[in-house]
Amino acid sequence: xxxxxxxxxxxxxxxxxxxxxxxxxxxxxxxxxxxxxxxxxxxxxxxxxxxxxxxxxxxxxxxxxxxxxxxxxxxxxxxxxxxxxxxxxxxxxxxxxxxxxxxxxxxxxxxxxxxxxxxxxxxxxxxxxxxxxxxxxxxxxxxxxxxxxxxxxxxxxxxxxxxxxxxxxxxxxxxxxxxxxxxxxxxxxxxxxxxxxxxxxxxxxxxxxxxxxxxxxxxxxxxxxxxxxxxxxxxxxxxxxxxxxxxxxxxxxxxxxxxxxxxxxxxxxxxxxxxxxxxxxxxxxxxxxxxxxxxxxxxxxxxxxxxxxxxxxxxxxxxxxxxxxxxxxxxxxxxxxxxxxxxxxxxxxxxxxxxxxxxxxxxxxxxxxxxxxxxxxxxxxxxxxxxxxxxxxxxxxxxxxxxxxxxxxxxxxxxxxxxxxxxxxxxxxxxxxxxxxxxxxxxxxxxxxxxxxxxxxxxxxxxxxxxxxxxxxxxxxxxxxxxxxxxxxxxxxxxxxxxxxxxxxxxxxxxxxxxxxxxxxxxxxxxxxxxxxxxxxxxxxxxxxxxxxxxxxxxxxxxxxxxxxxxxxxxxxxxxxxxxxxxxxxxxxxxxxxxxxxxxxxxxxxxxxxxxxxxxxxxxxxxxxxxxxxxxxxxxxxxxxxxx
Amino acid sequence: xxxxxxxxxxxxxxxxxxxxxxxxxxxxxxxxxxxxxxxxxxxxxxxxxxxxxxxxxxxxxxxxxxxxxxxxxxxxxxxxxxxxxxxxxxxxxxxxxxxxxxxxxxxxxxxxxxxxxxxxxxxxxxxxxxxxxxxxxxxxxxxxxxxxxxxxxxxxxxxxxxxxxxxxxxxxxxxxxxxxxxxxxxxxxxxxxxxxxxxxxxxxxxxxxxxxxxxxx
Numbered sequence: 001x002x003x004x005x006x007x008x009x010x011x012x013x014x015x016x017x018x019x020x021x022x023x024x025x026x027x028x029x030x031x032x033x034x035x036x037x038x039x040x041x042x043x044x045x046x047x048x049x050x051x052x053x054x055x056x057x058x059x060x061x062x063x064x065x066x067x068x069x070x071x072x073x074x075x076x077x078x079x080x081x082x083x084x085x086x087x088x089x090x091x092x093x094x095x096x097x098x099x100x101x102x103x104x105x106x107x108x109x110x111x112x113x114x115x116x117x118x119x120x121x122x123x124x125x126x127x128x129x130x131x132x133x134x135x136x137x138x139x140x141x142x143x144x145x146x147x148x149x150x151x152x153x154x155x156x157x158x159x160x161x162x163x164x165x166x167x168x169x170x171x172x173x174x175x176x177x178x179x180x181x182x183x184x185x186x187x188x189x190x191x192x193x194x195x196x197x198x199x200x201x202x203x204x205x206x207x208x209x210x211x212x213x214x215x216x217x218x219x220x221x222x223x224x225x226x227x228x229x230x231x232x233x234x235x236x237x238x239x240x241x242x243x244x245x246x247x248x249x250x251x252x253x254x255x256x257x258x259x260x261x262x263x264x265x266x267x268x269x270x271x272x273x274x275x276x277x278x279x280x281x282x283x284x285x286x287x288x289x290x291x292x293x294x295x296x297x298x299x300x301x302x303x304x305x306x307x308x309x310x311x312x313x314x315x316x317x318x319x320x321x322x323x324x325x326x327x328x329x330x331x332x333x334x335x336x337x338x339x340x341x342x343x344x345x346x347x348x349x350x351x352x353x354x355x356x357x358x359x360x361x362x363x364x365x366x367x368x369x370x371x372x373x374x375x376x377x378x379x380x381x382x383x384x385x386x387x388x389x390x391x392x393x394x395x396x397x398x399x400x401x402x403x404x405x406x407x408x409x410x411x412x413x414x415x416x417x418x419x420x421x422x423x424x425x426x427x428x429x430x431x432x433x434x435x436x437x438x439x440x441x442x443x444x445x446x447x448x449x450x451x452x453x454x455x456x457x458x459x460x461x462x463x464x465x466x467x468x469x470x471x472x473x474x475x476x477x478x479x480x481x482x483x484x485x486x487x488x489x490x491x492x493x494x495x496x497x498x499x500x501x502x503x504x505x506x507x508x509x510x511x512x513x514x515x516x517x518x519x520x521x522x523x524x525x526x527x528x529x530x531x532x533x534x535x536x537x538x539x540x541x542x543x544x545x546x547x548x549x550x551x552x553x554x555x556x557x558x559x560x561x562x563x564x565x566x567x568x569x570x571x572x573x574x575x576x577x578x579x580x581x582x583x584x585x586x587x588x589x590x591x592x593x594x595x596x597x598x599x600x601x602x603x604x605x606x607x608x609x610x611x612x613x614x615x616x617x618x619x620x621x622x623x624x625x626x627x628x629x630x631x632x633x634x635x636x637x638x639x640x641x642x643x644x
Numbered sequence: 645x646x647x648x649x650x651x652x653x654x655x656x657x658x659x660x661x662x663x664x665x666x667x668x669x670x671x672x673x674x675x676x677x678x679x680x681x682x683x684x685x686x687x688x689x690x691x692x693x694x695x696x697x698x699x700x701x702x703x704x705x706x707x708x709x710x711x712x713x714x715x716x717x718x719x720x721x722x723x724x725x726x727x728x729x730x731x732x733x734x735x736x737x738x739x740x741x742x743x744x745x746x747x748x749x750x751x752x753x754x755x756x757x758x759x760x761x762x763x764x765x766x767x768x769x770x771x772x773x774x775x776x777x778x779x780x781x782x783x784x785x786x787x788x789x790x791x792x793x794x795x796x797x798x799x800x801x802x803x804x805x806x807x808x809x810x811x812x813x814x815x816x817x818x819x820x821x822x823x824x825x826x827x828x829x830x831x832x833x834x835x836x837x838x839x840x841x842x843x844x845x846x847x848x849x850x851x852x853x854x855x856x857x858x859x860x861x
Contacts, residue, residue, distance in 0.1 A: 418706065418733025422662045425733070425754025429668035432758040436675040451671065458664055498733070501661075502706050 046080040047116045047306050049073070052106070052132065053087035054122040060257050060277025062087075065121060065145065065295035072299025077306060084110070090124050091194070091246045092253040099131045107135035117305055119143045119298065120163075124196050124246050126153050133159050141311035145298045147275075147289060148244070149199035152318075162301060162314035166294055168244070168274040169322025170203045172287030174211065176324055177239055177272055180284070180340050185237040186215045190227055190263065192245030192254070193220065200243040200274070224248045224259055231267035240271040242283065257281075270334045276325055279348055284330040287322030294319075404527075404599045418498045419465050423458035430455050469495070478606060482630040483518045483525060485554045485562055486511050492529045493552065496537070504545040505537050510553040517630040518562040520607045525627065528600040528611075532566035532623045535596065539570030539621060561609070562627045569620040578615055600625075608632070652677040654769035655699040657692075657726065659683045659715065661707045665754060669702060669731070669761075676762060686710035686718075694724040698776055700749065700768035702761075705732035705739055713739065716746050724779075727768035729761075785849050791833045799826040803839065804846045 051069065053062050066085070073081055088102045118140055120128045129144060130153070136142075144163030146152070152165055177184060187208070191201045201220060208216035219227055224245070231240060242263065245256045257278055264271040264282025273279060276288040297317070305311045324342045328350035331338060341347065355362060430451045437444040437451070493500075493507055500507050518525075533550065540548040553565045573581060573588075580586040582601045604611040604625045611625035656678045660666040663684070670682045683689035687709055689701070701719065705712035712730050719725050727749040732739070740751045749771065750764035792800065795816075802812045809827070813820045836842045846852060 421733035421754045422665055425731070426662070426665040426668040428755050429665070429672045429758075433668065433672040433675045436672070447671070447675075451668075454664065454668065458668075461664070498706065501708050501711075504708075504711070506708075 046082050047077070048082045048084065048114060049302065049306070050084045050086065050106075050110060050115050050118045052118065052120045052128060053085075054090045054120070054124055054128050055087065055255075056089045056092070057085060057087035059123075059255060060280075061123070061147065061275055061289070061291040062121060064277055064291035065298065068292045068295025069119065069299040069302065072296045073303050073306070076300060076303035079306070081306075084113075084115075088128070090127065091255065094247075094253075099127055103131045103135040106132060110136065115140055117141050117143065117302055119145065119302055121145045121147075123147045123244075124194060125150060129153065141305045143298060143302050143305060143311070144316075145294065147291075147294070148196040149203050150196055152316075160311035162305070162311045162316055164294065164298055164301070164317040164319060166289055167318070167320035168200055168203070168289060169287040169320060170200065170274070171207050172322040172324070173241065173272055173274055174204070174207050176285070176287045176342070177241065178211075178214075179342060180326075180336055181239060181270065181334075183237055184214060184239050186217065186235070186239075188231070188234065188238060188240045188269075189216060189218045189220075189243060190231075190240055190245070190259070191218070191220050191243030192247050192256070193249055194244075194246035197244045197246055204241065204243060221249055223250045224252075224254055224262070227259075228262050228266055231263055231269070231271075234267065234269045236269070238269045239284075240267055240269055241286075242271055242273045242278070244274065264330075270330065270336075274322070276323065279325055279327050282330065283327060284334060284336075285324070285326030285345075288325050290323040290325075293323070404531075404596055416465070416469060416498075418502075419495075420462055423462040423465075426458045427455050427462075430458070478521045478524060478603075480519055480521055480607075483520050483522055483627070484515075485518055485564065485627075486515055488522060488526055489529065489552050489554060489564070492526050492533065495530060496533045499534070500537060500550070503537055503541070504548055505540060506549040507533075508549060508551045510551060512555060515554060516556050516560075516562070518627040519630045519632050520609075520627050521603075524603045525607070528603050528625065529564065529566070531596040531600055535623075536566050536568035536570070536621070539568045539573075542571060543569070556629075557626070560629045560632075562629060563624060564627070565622055565624045567620060567622040572617040572619075572621055573613070573615040578613070581613060582611070651679075652769075653698065654772070655679045655681060655695055655697055656765055656769075657681050657683065657689055657695075657699055657701045659686055659689045659701060659703040659707070659712075660731070661685060661704060665704075665731075672758065672761075673702075673765065678765065686712075686715040689715070690718065694722065695726075698769050698773040700727045700729060700765060700772055702729045702731060702765065705730050705743070713742055713746070716743060716748060720746060724776075727771050727775075729764045729768055731756075731761075782849060785834075785845055788834045789849060792830060796826050796830050796833075799823060800830055800842070800846065801852050803827065803830070804843045804852065 051066060053066075055062065057063070057066070070083065086106060088098070090098075115136070118132070118136060120132065120142065122128055122144065123146070125148070126146065133142070139160065142159060142161035142163075144161060144165075146163065146165045147168075149167050149170075174187075177187065189201065189204050189208075191197045191204075197220075201218060205216070205218065208214070219230070222230070234240070240263065242256065242260055245254055245259045247253055256273075256275065260271065260273060260278045260283050261281040264284075267282075270284040271282065272286040273283040274286055274288055276290055276292070279285060279288065301314055304314060324345040326341060326345060326347055328338075328347050331341075331347075338347070351357075434448045434451045437447045489509060489511065493509065497507070529552070533552065536550045537548075540550070547569060549569055551565070551567045553567070555563055557563050577586075577588060582597050586598075601611050604627070608628050609626040611623065613621060613623045615621040656673050658666055658669050658673070658680060660669070660682075661684060666682050666684065670680045673680045681692070683692075685707060686703070690710075701715070703712045703715055710718070712728075712732075716728050716730075719728065725747075727747075728743075729749050730739075730743050730751045731754050732751070733754055743751050749768040750760075752760055752764060789797075798816060799812060802815060807815070809820055809823045813823045816823070831837070831842070834842065834845060836845060
């Protein structure tokens with residue numbers, strides 16, 4: 001369950017939870033194997049380990065060590081380990097009486113607890129090594145982890161212990177200072193007053209002697225509050241090296257971690273430190289004690305001891321190495337180029353790139369965006385398809401309107417031929433006559449002249465017929481203009497006249513004088529009107545020729561619209577059929593397409609008008625449509641809208 | 645216009661509601677030497693007294709009011725039917741068939757070659773001249789036949805069937821001499837010399853045709 005917990009703490013956000021569940025699932029699946037492994041081990045009982053910190057447990061170095069120890073031990077053993085943690089807080093309670101009480105407390109508490117190992121973490125001094133063994137079972141293996149510069153005391157004989165003594169890397173840190181800031185001429189060394197602090201100071205002083213041309217100033221006798229103040233106004237070529245502080249001259253207990261938090265942000269110069277736990281609250285860096293590594297090594301030793309290696313056979317490590325480490329933010333603050341850093345320097349607190357700090361969130365957001373983008377793309381695609389389909393339908397409808405128009409014209413085809421043959425025939429006869437007049441002796445030029453005038457007029461007449469028809473054949477798109485309905489009606493009737501003559505239908509026009517103009521598309525309105533006129537003539541096929549008459553009327557309505565009516569005196573449309581006349585493909589004619597009225601309605605409605613019909617068996621049928629007056633722009637130019 | 649062509653006999657009556665075409669056809673026919681009368685409608689033409697001289701009608705098929713076919717029908721029923729030539733912007737088969745059945749001389753489009761039109765006019769005029777002759781003669785023969793008494797017509801009907809006088813006398817129950825007297829009267833009234841001539845005359849007038857072969861009117 002540990003990796004699971006670990007994951008749980010690392011991942012945040014929805015995606016993290018998803019991943020967590022997935023990994024959790026994997027862990028659950030994997031756990032039987034682990035259990036089996038554990039069962040197969042030689043030692044299955046729970047190991048009990050006591051960790052004792054001489055200082056308060058929550059100092060940064062202690063926290064890091066404890067964590068590293070736990071992780072390392074669990075990594076190195078298959079046993080379950082139960083940790084007990086105690087801390088003495090010796091800096092704040094330095095009285096020897098307190099040591100004894102603490103020793104008694106430990107003894108009372110842990111006698112009979114069957115401890116397997118004790119680990120002691122000491123920074124201030126070695127007192128625990130003196131006090132505790134007596135409190136614990138004599139054969140209990142002990143691991144000492146010491147971080148200070150004090151001389152290692154004699155340890156009680158016969159006790160199985162081993163450990164690590166870690167010295168501060170004073171020399172490395174001073175070198176580090178000059179590596180980063182070669183222009184430094186003055187180093188202010190701040191330290192505490194405890195024995196351990198003094199030991200560090202002594203080592204710094206010793207190292208300082210080998211550095212030529214640089215002043216080392218030791219501010220050990222000042223209260224920390226004064227140190228903070230003084231540090232605010234240090235000159236530019238100065239740096240502060242913070243040693244260890246377990247207490248100042250006021251004998252107030254104070255920790256290095258507290259000092260650095262107060263000192264570093266306020267100081268006018270960079271602050272260098274000796275422990276990695278101190279980096280992060282404003283200090284620039286140093287060749288620092290790597291508490292995590294220290295904890296990991298201690299954990300390894302502990303695991304070996306737990307596995308059965310006698311502690312006395314494990315040698316005590318004495319280390320004085322440091323890890324060059326800087327705080328990126330402090331580098332920026334002091335304008336030190338990262339290029340100056342040693343190659344192996346650990347750079348902490350570098351603002352992580354968006355990716356490394358928020359990759360789960362980025363992944364999630366990107367996934368979200370992708371999903372959204374795909375959805376949008378899909379929707380756009382659908383919309384485009386739909387639009388294309390609509391455009392296609394529109395196009396087809398426009399084409400259909402055109403076909404219907406051409407078809408209407410087809411009904412007029414014989415009439416059209418007649419209409420053209422009249423002037424053409426006249427031209428021919430005139431030309432033939434002219435030939436004869438020219439051959440006469442003397443030629444009758446006066447008559448030829450009259451003939452030529454007639455020919456010209458007939459030619460013009462034929463041309464007009466063609467022009468009139470062509471506009472109906474060619475144009476498709478709606479284009480609005482001012483319409484003189486009298487002219488339009490007469491023109492349309494002229495087109496239908498030969499047909500009317502052939503069918504012996506009398507066509508009557510009823511238009512009042514001073515008719516205001518309408519607004520609309522001439523060709524399309526003409527198509528509607530022609531369609532209604534031809535329909536009207538068709539409707540009278542069954543009645544005697546003498547009674548066939550068609551009335552086309554135009555008038556302005558009260559509200560300013562123009563109303564056009566086409567009335568036949570046929571036998572009317574049956575009520576059953578009447579409700580369907582405007583529907584596409586509805587027809588009662590054997591050769592009809594059934595589109596004429598449907599398209600007429602589409603056209604009129606596109607003009608913002610309306611079309612309706614009234615029919616009775618007695619009076620015949622009247623179709624009426626309304627068009628807006630000139631200047632009333634209701635028409636939408638372009639393709640025809642959809643059919644109903 | 646008199647100075648154009650050799651004057652031809654016969655009058656062409658042109659009926660067309662299309663002024664322009666009417667004028668052009670009149671012009672052409674005048675130019676080739678016909679006397680021409682132009683009418684804007686069938687009504688106008690029918691209002692004119694029937695011509696004494698041979699003539700023909702050139703008419704548009706499609707006209708408001710009385711159209712070409714109706715005009716043909718009206719003329720056919722009149723005393724002096726004139727041959728008709730139809731001119732049309734575009735003829736359809738039913739109209740053509742109807743026109744030709746009713747005895748139209750020709751059925752031409754308005755843009756037919758001049759030669760066709762003139763040939764048709766020439767034929768129509770010739771036909772009218774011929775038919776006028778026939779009608780005159782028939783009218784004269786009918787007049788003569790009308791002078792015969794009922795008995796003489798009875799005798800005549802048997803004569804043209806080739807019956808001998810004796811047979812006729814037997815059939816009619818009259819004596820032979822009476823039959824002979826009737827026959828003398830018949831040849832005198834009809835002004836014929838022989839039985840053959842008499843038979844031809846009776847054939848021409850269609851006097852004794854069976855009713856089915858000679859419909860009334």
